[in-house]
Amino acid sequence: MSALAADPDVIRIGNCSGFYGDRLTAMREMLEGGHLDVLTGDYLAELTMLILGRDRMKDSGLGYAKTFLRQLEDCLGLALERKVQIVTNAGGLNPAGLAEKVSELAARLGLDVRVGFVEGDDLLDRATELGLGSPLTANAYLGAYGIADCLTAGADVVVTGRVTDASVVVGPAIAHFGWQRTDYDQLAGAVVAGHVIECGTQATGGNFAFFTELPDLGRPGFPLAEIRADGSTVITKHASSGGAVTVDTVAAQLMYEIQGARYAGPDVTTRLDTVELTGDGPDRVLISGAQGEPPPPQLKVSLNTLGGFRNEMEFILTGLDIEAKAELAQRQLESWLPQRPAELDWTLARLDSPDAETEEQASALLRCVVRDPDPNKVGRAFSSVAVELALASYPGCSFTTPPGNGSPYGVYRPGFVDAAEVPHTAVRPTGCRVLVGAPSETRVLADVPEPELPEPLPVAPTKRVPLGRVAMARSGDKGGDANIGVWVRTDEQWRWLVHTLTVDRLRELLPETAGSAVTRHVLPNLRALNFLITGLLGEGVAYQARFDPQAKGLGEWLRSRHIDIPLELLP
Structure with a gap:
C-alpha cells in the first residue's frame, strides 16, 4: 500500500477505538462501512499505562494492548485488500513487542504486511537521571513525525508507544501532504481533527448532553476525519452507521479534557480559541480556522507509581x-x-x-x-x-x-523533560532506525488573555431552572485535574452565559470544588467556557479520590444545578 491516499487533496482517516476495552467489532465496522485511507485506534490513557505497567511486571514481553491483536487477526486481510493503513498507539510500553506480534500474526495468516513502529518515549531507565523520581512507568508524549516517517517508508501497520492521542491522526496527514515542522496552522488543524475523533463515538453522539435530540443513538458509529491540505477538516461517519455528527457533538468532544485556549503538543501548540465549527450537510461538520504556534520546549511525561x-x-x-x-x-x-x-x-x-x-x-x-x-x-x-x-x-x-x-x-503525576532528551525513533519496515529530531523552534506556553466580552443582556424576567435547559457540557480528567466545558447555541445565550457563569458562580453551584483552584478560559468562537479545576481528582484516576474518579459526570452535575435564566433564552 502507498503512504499516500488516492485523493491528493484529502486524506480520509477513521477511528476504531477510544480506549483499551472499546468495541471489539469497530475495526471491521469501519473497514466495511465505507472508504478509508487510514484507520487509527487509541488504546492508551493514564490509567491504561498503569495497567500495562503491572502487566509488564508479570511478563516483560507484555505491556501492549492485547485486544488490538484480536481485532487485527479478524481484519488485517480486509485492511490490506482495501488498501487501508493502520496506525495505533496500542504498543503502550512495548511497541517493538507488539510490532513483532503483528508480523508473526501476518505470517500465520499468509499475508505480506510491512510493519513499522515508533519508540523512544519510554524513559523509565533514565527517570532518576532526568529528575523524574522512581516511577513504575515514565513515558514522554511523542509527536507525529515518527509515524509519518514509517508511513512514507511504506508501512501498512504502524505501532507506537505513548504518543499524544491526536498524533495517530496527525502523522498520516503529514505523510500525505508533506507538511514541514513549521506548517503550524496545518498541523494545528490536524491536531483538532485528531482530538475530535480519538475518543471514538463521543464525536457521534456518545456522552452527549442533549442526547434526547439524536434520532439514532442505539449503536453510534465511529467517526472519521476528511483532512484537507490547508488543515481544515470535515468530521463525518459512515452513512450506514448510527449516531449523529452535528456541530454540537463535535463541540462536545472538542471541549473534552482540555485546559486553556492554548492546547500544547509536541509538534504544535493549537489555539483552540481560533477554531470554528460549521455544518456541512447531514452528519458533516467543517472544522476551520485553527491557528498553530511553535510547541513548548519540553515534552510532557506520564509518570505512574504504585x-x-x-x-x-x-x-x-x-x-x-x-x-x-x-x-x-x-x-x-x-x-x-x-x-x-x-x-x-x-x-x-x-x-x-x-x-x-x-x-x-x-x-x-x-x-x-x-x-x-x-x-x-x-x-x-x-x-x-x-x-x-x-x-x-x-x-x-x-x-x-x-x-x-x-x-x-x-x-499519576505529570513530569516534563526537554524535547532533545527524548530519542523519538521511527523503525521502518526494513528495520532501519531513524531518529526524529526535536523541533528547532519552540515557544514557552503562556495563557491567552481573556478576550473582550460581548455586552451583557439587558435585565429581563427570569425563571429558576436547571442550567442544562440551555447549556451543554462535557467533563473529563487530566491527571488530578478536572475540566468542564460549557457551551450554548445562540449569541444571546452566550451573552448571558459568559457574564453569569463566573468562577465564583461555578463554586456556588459545585460546592465540591471548595479547596481547588478553578481557572476559567473563554472560547468565544465556540460560545464556550472551559473550567479547569486543579486537584479535584487527587493523584489521578487510579487513586480514586472521589466516586467519579475521572470526572465523567461532573458536567452533568453542573447542568442539573438550578440557576436564574432569562425567560427569552429558554427553549
Whole structure:
C-alpha cells in the first residue's frame, strides 16, 4: 500500500477505538462501512499505562494492548485488500513487542504486511537521571513525525508507544501532504481533527448532553476525519452507521479534557480559541480556522507509581436518623481498628427519600475508603472490623460488599523533560532506525488573555431552572485535574452565559470544588467556557479520590444545578 491516499487533496482517516476495552467489532465496522485511507485506534490513557505497567511486571514481553491483536487477526486481510493503513498507539510500553506480534500474526495468516513502529518515549531507565523520581512507568508524549516517517517508508501497520492521542491522526496527514515542522496552522488543524475523533463515538453522539435530540443513538458509529491540505477538516461517519455528527457533538468532544485556549503538543501548540465549527450537510461538520504556534520546549511525561494499598467498605443506612446512624458507624469503626491507616476518608451519599415507597429509595450509602503503604492495615484488619459492626451498630446495619483484602492503587503525576532528551525513533519496515529530531523552534506556553466580552443582556424576567435547559457540557480528567466545558447555541445565550457563569458562580453551584483552584478560559468562537479545576481528582484516576474518579459526570452535575435564566433564552 502507498503512504499516500488516492485523493491528493484529502486524506480520509477513521477511528476504531477510544480506549483499551472499546468495541471489539469497530475495526471491521469501519473497514466495511465505507472508504478509508487510514484507520487509527487509541488504546492508551493514564490509567491504561498503569495497567500495562503491572502487566509488564508479570511478563516483560507484555505491556501492549492485547485486544488490538484480536481485532487485527479478524481484519488485517480486509485492511490490506482495501488498501487501508493502520496506525495505533496500542504498543503502550512495548511497541517493538507488539510490532513483532503483528508480523508473526501476518505470517500465520499468509499475508505480506510491512510493519513499522515508533519508540523512544519510554524513559523509565533514565527517570532518576532526568529528575523524574522512581516511577513504575515514565513515558514522554511523542509527536507525529515518527509515524509519518514509517508511513512514507511504506508501512501498512504502524505501532507506537505513548504518543499524544491526536498524533495517530496527525502523522498520516503529514505523510500525505508533506507538511514541514513549521506548517503550524496545518498541523494545528490536524491536531483538532485528531482530538475530535480519538475518543471514538463521543464525536457521534456518545456522552452527549442533549442526547434526547439524536434520532439514532442505539449503536453510534465511529467517526472519521476528511483532512484537507490547508488543515481544515470535515468530521463525518459512515452513512450506514448510527449516531449523529452535528456541530454540537463535535463541540462536545472538542471541549473534552482540555485546559486553556492554548492546547500544547509536541509538534504544535493549537489555539483552540481560533477554531470554528460549521455544518456541512447531514452528519458533516467543517472544522476551520485553527491557528498553530511553535510547541513548548519540553515534552510532557506520564509518570505512574504504585502509591500503596486501598480498600473500602460501604454501609447501607435505611430510614430515619441517617446522620446519626452514619456518625455512630464512623465512631465505632475508627475506635475498633487495631491500627489507623494513613488515609481514612468517609463519604455519605444521601440517596434516601422521606416516606419512600421502596426500601432502596429509603436508603443512603456511607462509604469508608482507606489507603496505606502497608497492605495489612487496609486488608482484613480493616474490612473484617467493619463487618463486626453488623450486630453492634445502628439499626438495619448492612453492607453492599463482603469484606476483602486491600488492592494496590496507582498514583499519576505529570513530569516534563526537554524535547532533545527524548530519542523519538521511527523503525521502518526494513528495520532501519531513524531518529526524529526535536523541533528547532519552540515557544514557552503562556495563557491567552481573556478576550473582550460581548455586552451583557439587558435585565429581563427570569425563571429558576436547571442550567442544562440551555447549556451543554462535557467533563473529563487530566491527571488530578478536572475540566468542564460549557457551551450554548445562540449569541444571546452566550451573552448571558459568559457574564453569569463566573468562577465564583461555578463554586456556588459545585460546592465540591471548595479547596481547588478553578481557572476559567473563554472560547468565544465556540460560545464556550472551559473550567479547569486543579486537584479535584487527587493523584489521578487510579487513586480514586472521589466516586467519579475521572470526572465523567461532573458536567452533568453542573447542568442539573438550578440557576436564574432569562425567560427569552429558554427553549
